[in-house]
Amino acid sequence: xxTLALDxxxxxxxxxxxxALEVERTVALVGPSGAGKSSVLRVxxxxxxxxxxxxxxxxxxxxxxxRSIGFVFQDYALFPHLDVRANVAxxxxxxxxxxxxxxAHLARARPAELSGGERQRVALARALARDPKVxxxxxxxxxxxxxxxxxxxxxxxxxLRELRLPTLLVTHDYEDAAALADEVxxxxxxxxxxxARPAELxxxxxDAFVASFTGANLLRGDARATGGLTEVRLPDGVCVYSTDEAxxxxxxxVYPWDVSLAREHADDSALNVLHGDVSSLAEVGNRVRxxxxxxxxxxxxxxxxxxxxxxxxxxxxxxxxxxTRLVPL
Amino acid sequence: xxxxxxxxxxxFVGLAFLVLPVVxxxxxxxxxxxxxxxxxxxxxxxxxxxxETSAAAQALVLLVGTPTAVVLARRFRFRxxxxxxxELPLVLPPAVAGLGLFAAFGRFxxxxxxxxxxxxxxVFAVAFVSGPLYVRAAxxxxxxxxxxxxxxxxxxxxxxxxxxxxxxxxxxxAGLAAxxxxxxxxxxxxFGATIMFAGSLRGVTxxxxxxxxxxxxxxxxxxxAVSALLVALSAALLIALKWRPSLSTSxxxxxxxx
Numbered sequence: 001x002x003t004l005a006l007d008x009x010x011x012x013x014x015x016x017x018x019x020a021l022e023v024e025r026t027v028a029l030v031g032p033s034g035a036g037k038s039s040v041l042r043v044x045x046x047x048x049x050x051x052x053x054x055x056x057x058x059x060x061x062x063x064x065x066x067r068s069i070g071f072v073f074q075d076y077a078l079f080p081h082l083d084v085r086a087n088v089a090x091x092x093x094x095x096x097x098x099x100x101x102x103x104a105h106l107a108r109a110r111p112a113e114l115s116g117g118e119r120q121r122v123a124l125a126r127a128l129a130r131d132p133k134v135x136x137x138x139x140x141x142x143x144x145x146x147x148x149x150x151x152x153x154x155x156x157x158x159x160l161r162e163l164r165l166p167t168l169l170v171t172h173d174y175e176d177a178a179a180l181a182d183e184v185x186x187x188x189x190x191x192x193x194x195x196a197r198p199a200e201l202x203x204x205x206x207d208a209f210v211a212s213f214t215g216a217n218l219l220r221g222d223a224r225a226t227g228g229l230t231e232v233r234l235p236d237g238v239c240v241y242s243t244d245e246a247x248x249x250x251x252x253x254v255y256p257w258d259v260s261l262a263r264e265h266a267d268d269s270a271l272n273v274l275h276g277d278v279s280s281l282a283e284v285g286n287r288v289r290x291x292x293x294x295x296x297x298x299x300x301x302x303x304x305x306x307x308x309x310x311x312x313x314x315x316x317x318x319x320x321x322x323x324t325r326l327v328p329l
Numbered sequence: 330x331x332x333x334x335x336x337x338x339x340x341f342v343g344l345a346f347l348v349l350p351v352v353x354x355x356x357x358x359x360x361x362x363x364x365x366x367x368x369x370x371x372x373x374x375x376x377x378x379x380x381e382t383s384a385a386a387q388a389l390v391l392l393v394g395t396p397t398a399v400v401l402a403r404r405f406r407f408r409x410x411x412x413x414x415x416e417l418p419l420v421l422p423p424a425v426a427g428l429g430l431f432a433a434f435g436r437f438x439x440x441x442x443x444x445x446x447x448x449x450x451x452v453f454a455v456a457f458v459s460g461p462l463y464v465r466a467a468x469x470x471x472x473x474x475x476x477x478x479x480x481x482x483x484x485x486x487x488x489x490x491x492x493x494x495x496x497x498x499x500x501x502x503a504g505l506a507a508x509x510x511x512x513x514x515x516x517x518x519x520f521g522a523t524i525m526f527a528g529s530l531r532g533v534t535x536x537x538x539x540x541x542x543x544x545x546x547x548x549x550x551x552x553x554a555v556s557a558l559l560v561a562l563s564a565a566l567l568i569a570l571k572w573r574p575s576l577s578t579s580x581x582x583x584x585x586x587x
Contacts, residue, residue, distance in 0.1 A: 045484050064483040077481035081499045090495070091485040130486055 001025070004134045004166040008043055008050025012036055017190035023134075026160050026167040027195075028181035030174050030213055036190045037170035038074070041136045044168060045071050054133060054166075067134075070127030070165075074139040076119045078111035084122050087111070092129035101125045117148040124159070135160075137169035141176050153179055174213050186210045202255065207327050211253040217295045219252040220329060229321055234294070240272040244326040253325040259297035261290060261307055262316045272324060274317045278309055292317045354556045366554030374532040375540035375555065382448060382536060383516050386455035390463050390512055395505070398467030399493075412468065419461045426457055427525025434526075450527035451534050459516035466508025470501035507570055514566040518559065 004023040009016055017036035021027065029037050043050035046064040053059060059067050079087050085107040088094035098104040101121045111119060120140065127135065140156060141149050157180050160167055170187075171177050177184045178198035185195040186209060194206040198214075205211040212218050221232040223246040230242045232252050240252055265273060276293030281304070283289075288304040290297045295317050309315065355363070366372065401412055418426055430453055434444045444450050474497050482492040498505075520538040527534040529543060537559055544552040 045480075047480050047483070063488070064480070065486050065488050067484075069484055071481065071484040073477050073481055075477060077475065077477040079478060079482075079496060090482070090487070126485065 001164065002055035002133065002166060004044065004168065005053045006040065006044060006050065008052075010036075010039060010043060010048060010050055012039060012190060015190040019187075019192055021168075021185065021192070021195070023166045023168050025164075025183075026169065026181045027183045027185060028177035029168070029170045029185045029187045029192075030172065030177045031170075031187035033172055035187045037172075037187055038138055040187070041071065041138050041168065041170060044134070044136055045069050068130070068132050069134045069136055070130055070132035071136045072120075072123045072127050072138065072140055074142065076111075076123040076143070078119060078122055078126070080111055083108050083110055084114070087122055088126045088129045091126050092131060094125070094129055097125040097129050115148075116144050117152055120144065120152060124156075128163075133165065135163065135165045135167040135169075137167065139171055140169060140180075142171065142173070156180060174215060186213050203325075205253055205325060205327055208251040208253075208329055211251060211325070211327055215255070216325075217254045217256065217259070219254070219294055221250060221252060223247050223250040223326060230326060232326065238274065240274070240324060241321040242324040242326050243322050244324070246326040246328070249329045250326045251329050253327055254295065254319050254323065256289060256296045256298035258323040259295060259299075259317050259319045261292070261297050261299055261303070261309070262318060263307060265316055266318055268318075271318045271320060276315070276317070278311050278313050278315055281309060281311060290315075351560055354553055354560060358550050358553055362550065363554045363557050366551050367558065369551055369554070371531060371535075371540060371544060372551060372555055372558075375535050375537045376558070378448070378451070378532065378534065379517065379536040382451040382455055383513065385452045386459065386516050387509070387513055389452065389456045390460045390516075391509060394460055394464045395467060398464050398471055401464070402468050402471035412465075415461050415464050417461075418457055419465075423458065423519070423521025424525055427454060427522035430454060430457060430522060430526040445526055446528045446530065446534060448527075448533055451523055451536060454522040454526045455516040455519045458519055458522055459512040462515055463508040463512035466511060467501070467505055470504025470508065471497065473504065474500045510566055510570045514563055514570075517562060517566075 001024055005021070006023075007020045009018045011017075015036070017039050019040060021040075029040060031037055039048060042048040044052055046052070046059070046062060046067050046069075051060045052067075054068075079090065082090065084103060085094050085098065088097055094107075095104070098107055101124060103118060103121045103125065106114065106118060106122070111122065114122065120143070141153055144152055153176060160180060167181075169177075169180060174184070182197065183195060184198050184201055186193045186201070188209050194201060194210045201210060202214050202216075205214060205216065208218055219232070219234055219240060221234040221240070223230050223232045225231075225245070225247065226241075230244060230246055231239050232242065232250060233239050242252060265275075274293050274295055278290055278292055280291040281288055283301065284298070286301050287298050288301050288309070290299060290304065290309060292315055297317050307315065397415070401408065401415065421429075430450075431445060432438050434440055434442045434450075434453065436443060436445070444453065478500065479492060479496060482496045483489075487495065518538055519536070520542070523534070523536060524539060524542075529535045529539045531543075535543065537555055541552050541555045541559070544555060
């Protein structure tokens with residue numbers, strides 16, 4: 001499979017965006033808004049300057065219309081004065097794509113008459129009708145409501161697998177990135193902090209930003225070595241332990257699904273224990289996210305019920321020292 | 330209570346003040362006589378000159394003004410200064426505009442031409458005062474076109490020219506049409522710059538507004554008839570401007586109500 005390669009520095013309003021990246025399958029860039037994610041796509045598309053090569057061909061000086069790209073804009077940028085079929089026909093033969101994306105029945109509708117999910121399909125069909133060699137997706141799921149989103153995410157992931165095109169997508173949502181991409185890069189203030197498979201990012205985040213973007217708890221503290229384990233003293237004096245080696249100011253990274261809750265204090269030196277009152281409970285599917293002091297735990301609905309959890313009830317949150325990653329701050 | 334009387338009273342006086350002169354044009358002479366006066370040779374000559382010069386000026390304004398607006402809708406240094414220069418004729422006294430045209434294109438002017446007192450001089454005078462109205466509206470219309478939609482067209486394989494005619498122009502269309510109608514209405518009524526730069530030669534440079542002025546001294550009823558014609562033309566343009574059906578929204582409304 002061919003590779004799209006980016007290597008550029010682009011001055012933005014408050015920082016420089018610097019990136020060297022090779023896209024062979026699907027790469028997702030995640031990061032907070034204003035991190036320069038969309039600018040990366042604009043460079044790849046030729047809407048902003050920067051060195052781009054595709055399969056050894058130098059695209060750097062080619063205008064957008066002479067690069068073989070399919071670009072799906074965040075707001076879809078459909079042509080409001082054309083109907084769905086004419087929007088797709090603008091780029092190429094429309095009917096096969098309308099059929100494949102299940103929007104053939106909307107051919108005569110105007111973009112203003114469509115729902116968010118339908119517009120997204122039209123934008124995809126239009127981008128693909130050009131028969132592009134590279135696909136660029138800007139926040140492909142962010143304009144959708146929660147219900148539509150999970151459905152479209154599944155379809156999009158299937159479609160990307162079938163298309164087998166080098167695909168670069170940007171999103172502020174780590175879960176979307178992990179669901180759609182083979183590799184996820186975390187972009188903060190114009191710099192790529194870490195690029196790895198989603199599982200690797202979760203297992204060994206390089207820094208606090210990466211950890212917080214992958215949905216982890218981050219406990220700030222001061223690390224020192226104590227016979228075998230590293231002790232991290234939190235601001236309130238409580239200590240947690242990790243098998244990672246570190247010294248000085250660190251963030252202890254713990255994933256919510258690695259935290260268990262109990263009514264009693266478990267006596268096990270390999271376990272970190274934080275005691276506190278439940279400050280919030282939120283159901284996510286058949287699981288419950290429970291906030292205890294500085295940490296969020298994710299437990300099954302059944303165990304939340306067994307523990308009789310309610311806001312204000314005292315509880316012990318425990319997590320293993322082996323599951324606690326330390327990142328420099 | 331008193332406050333309401335004062336407010337409504339003022340509104341009534343204001344409306345009456347604006348409407349009365351227009352009504353008076355039609356009230357003084359019977360409509361049949363007004364129509365009969367339109368057959369008068371001076372009136373038909375002036376109508377012909379007005380239609381010819383307005384059409385030529387409008388074509389000039391659209392052909393030169395549209396590319397001008399495209400350039401001025403971009404962001405660059407000194408853009409504000411250039412836009413202000415384009416807008417200057419709007420606030421110039423018409424007599425000053427006429428004198429300026431004379432100083433530029435007169436036989437002893439900067440460019441030494443023989444344009445003054447010809448039909449082309451009328452076209453220049455009309456274009457000079459009406460053009461800025463169109464260019465201003467067109468700049469706003471092009472600025473309102475979503476930059477992402479234009480970028481999308483480029484990423485879909487359309488070069489700058491195809492993008493302009495297939496995307497930018499259709500999306501700016503309503504704003505361009507409004508600007509064109511406004512410019513046409515202003516051009517039809519042009520008086521000051523025309524009389525200074527083109528004079529008032531019957532059948533050559535005497536437009537409808539100039540005919541109103543010259544007939545005013547000779548035959549008041551003919552002046553009224555020409556005025557009535559101008560009121561009707563202006564009103565028609567105003568109506569076209571306000572009740573212009575909007576393509577994109579009308580279909581949406583239809584769909585939403587069904």
